[in-house]
Amino acid sequence: MHAPLRWVLWDVKDTLLRVRSSVGEQYCDEAKRMGLSLTPSEVDAAFRQAYRHQSSRFPNYGIAQGLDGQSWWTAVVKATFFQCRVRDPALLSTMATNLYQSFSNAENWEVFPDSKSSLESCSSLGLKLGVVSNFDNRLEAILRGCGLLSHFNFVVTSEAAGVEKPHVAIFEQALQKCGAPPSSIVHVGDHYVNDYLASRSAGIHGFLLDRTNNFERRDVPKEHWLSSLDNLPALLKQHMNESF
Known part of the structure; x- marks a missing residue:
């Protein structure tokens, strides 16, 4: 029984809940704040490739390889923008930090x-x-x-x-x-x-x-x-x- x-x-x-707007749109908003001009479509495509690559190399945020969620996502964001011709290391780090914090906020999520x-x-x-x-x-x-x-x-x-x-x-x-x-x-x-x-x-x-x-x-x-x-x-x- x-x-x-x-x-x-x-x-x-x-x-x-779900993400309120697409990754491409939110990443482009961050890029715009940094004086960059990118399109959501190119960022979405770059993100999908970066995400697949990172997930394949380091499944589940790379916990088994000594990473954590923040370092894992930082690598994804940097790789995404790098594919979109952003090369400045300091700028990549700043945007990665900002986006990690941004996706922690309820404003970016829809219940x-x-x-x-x-x-x-x-x-x-x-x-x-x-x-x-x-x-x-x-x-x-x-x-x-x-x-x-x-x-x-x-x-x-x-x-x-x-x-x-x-x-x-x-x-x-x-x-x-x-x-x-x-x-x-x-x-x-x-x-x-x-x-x-x-x-x-x-x-x-x-x-x-x-x-x-x-x-x-x-x-x-x-x-x-x-x-x-x-x-x-x-x-x-x-x-x-x-x-x-």
Whole structure:
């Protein structure tokens, strides 16, 4: 018999909130403040290449290689602007520092309209909430600035955990914080592999959030699929004392 539902774990980026404007636009704004003229399209292309390269060489912010989130992102920003013909080392360092701090601010993040109401509804059901996110250690400050942090009993980031989703170890760390069996926990996220499959591999009940109806996964039962977080509380209430 499954344990009664007690916890809801949450992904954050593109589940509860998203970047307010594109990376290219925000990087161009910083470049403009430094007297440079770049286009969002060229910066976006350079960023994607720099991000892929850095992620390949140093997965999960390079924690295993002795890096941290800030040094990892500093390298990405510098490589992005370097590809856009910015060569001054001091200028690259200044922009990297400014952008790292800028993305720590709530002003650069947009909370989805259904996020707060869903979190509040889950809490009103007597459920405890936690975060499991592939994010650096700025996440708590971002959640606080967005008015979301108080909803959570704990936050597990991949930088702090030393491992990222879809590795089961990050969910095992969350399970320790919950102090409850996996069968009493659900996880909500927008990524099929990192959130849905990974949580289920840890014995947690996964729900896949698909705001744009992009997923056509026949192996995701309709009762595990969400088009909006507005649908979640009623579904959880239905299963509070039932087996999934």
